[in-house]
Amino acid sequence: MQSQKKSAIQPERDIGKQLRAVGITPTQQRVQIAEILFARPQHLSADQILASVNSLGTTASKATIYNTLGLFARRGLIREVIVDPVKVFYDSNTSTHHHFFNLDSGELTDIDADKVVVTNLPELPGDTQLEGIDIIFRVRSSHPHEEN
Amino acid sequence: MQSQKKSAIQPERDIGKQLRAVGITPTQQRVQIAEILFARPQHLSADQILASVNSLGTTASKATIYNTLGLFARRGLIREVIVDPVKVFYDSNTSTHHHFFNLDSGELTDIDADKVVVTNLPELPGDTQLEGIDIIFRVRSSHPHEEN
DNA sequence: TCAGTAAATTAGATAAAGTCTATTTTGTTG
DNA sequence: CAACAAAATAGACTTTATCTAATTTACTGA
Numbered sequence: 001m002q003s004q005k006k007s008a009i010q011p012e013r014d015i016g017k018q019l020r021a022v023g024i025t026p027t028q029q030r031v032q033i034a035e036i037l038f039a040r041p042q043h044l045s046a047d048q049i050l051a052s053v054n055s056l057g058t059t060a061s062k063a064t065i066y067n068t069l070g071l072f073a074r075r076g077l078i079r080e081v082i083v084d085p086v087k088v089f090y091d092s093n094t095s096t097h098h099h100f101f102n103l104d105s106g107e108l109t110d111i112d113a114d115k116v117v118v119t120n121l122p123e124l125p126g127d128t129q130l131e132g133i134d135i136i137f138r139v140r141s142s143h144p145h146e147e148n
Numbered sequence: 149m150q151s152q153k154k155s156a157i158q159p160e161r162d163i164g165k166q167l168r169a170v171g172i173t174p175t176q177q178r179v180q181i182a183e184i185l186f187a188r189p190q191h192l193s194a195d196q197i198l199a200s201v202n203s204l205g206t207t208a209s210k211a212t213i214y215n216t217l218g219l220f221a222r223r224g225l226i227r228e229v230i231v232d233p234v235k236v237f238y239d240s241n242t243s244t245h246h247h248f249f250n251l252d253s254g255e256l257t258d259i260d261a262d263k264v265v266v267t268n269l270p271e272l273p274g275d276t277q278l279e280g281i282d283i284i285f286r287v288r289s290s291h292p293h294e295e296n
Numbered sequence: 297t298c299a300g301t302a303a304a305t306t307a308g309a310t311a312a313a314g315t316c317t318a319t320t321t322t323g324t325t326g
Numbered sequence: 327c328a329a330c331a332a333a334a335t336a337g338a339c340t341t342t343a344t345c346t347a348a349t350t351t352a353c354t355g356a
């Protein structure tokens with residue numbers, strides 16, 4: 001035992017194991033990114049993650065952020081949410097759920113899967129397999145809506 | 149009557165009326181863009197529309213394409229479809245329907261509204277009003293899926 | 297018909313997200 | 327610790343979209 005605090009949880013270790021479990025070598029940057037994402041269920045942009053990582057002493061380049069997020073997404077650790085035409089959100093909640101997207105604030109919030117019931121799924125186009133279903137409720141903050 | 153062909157349909161005239169009906173001054177560029185979009189229900193990117201317009205003799209600048217598409221969307225003539233992280237699709241079918249998005253080909257296809265039944269809508273977050281619901285079935289062309 | 301004015305269009309500069317490349321650094325394994 | 331593969335990096339580059347300042351067009355009323 002390498003004389004380390006032992007009572008404290010060791011998120012690095014845990015997260016390292018989790019990453020290894022899905023075949024990802026837990027490098028410093030990846031662990032850092034994972035810690036930020038998995039601190040709680042949330043929706044973050046690549047930019048926000050870059051800023052978080054770099055404000056915590058650790059550093060990671062933009063390329064690494066994108067590489068890592070892509071990797072995590074392909075491995076099913078996070079989910080890409082495409083609702084904002086200018087940027088992708090990375091959702092650390094991978095259980096089935098849907099989203100509200102506030103067009104005015106750009107805010108993204110979760111909707112529990114059981115709040116929406118979808119029946120009668122359409123049959124898929126020939127030779128395709130389903131990757132996922134995204135259900136997005138686009139809302140606006142209620143103020144007399146200007147239209148022009 | 150200004151000695152014009154009369155038997156032929158006059159799409160410019162019709163589209164002009166349609167645009168006026170929603171308070172849009174039918175300029176040459178707008179009519180051209182509308183003609184392309186409304187020729188049939190389809191999903192086009194700004195880039196494709198720009199190329200179409202400019203291949204037809206008429207010209208429109210990039211700025212006008214974006215201005216016009218934004219205007220049409222705000223007026224409810226077309227619907228913005230956000231499924232591809234790199235570009236927006238403009239859908240000339242404004243009746244309620246959903247989409248398949250093929251992640252491999254980037255192809256977007258319609259799903260009739262009656263093919264998907266959604267019950268149990270969630271209650272909206274405080275002080276928001278619903279603008280629309282997007283349901284996207286993300287599919288992949290079926291070939292042994294590589295994951296890395 | 298024409299002048300005046302507001303609305304629309306334009307070229308090109310700019311912004312921002314994301315990707316790519318060539319190089320360096322790190323991690324692992326014997 | 328040497329050697330090799332995997333990962334990280336800086337910064338150039340690409341693409342979509344927006345913005346700006348100037349020009350052109352379309353409509354109005356006399």
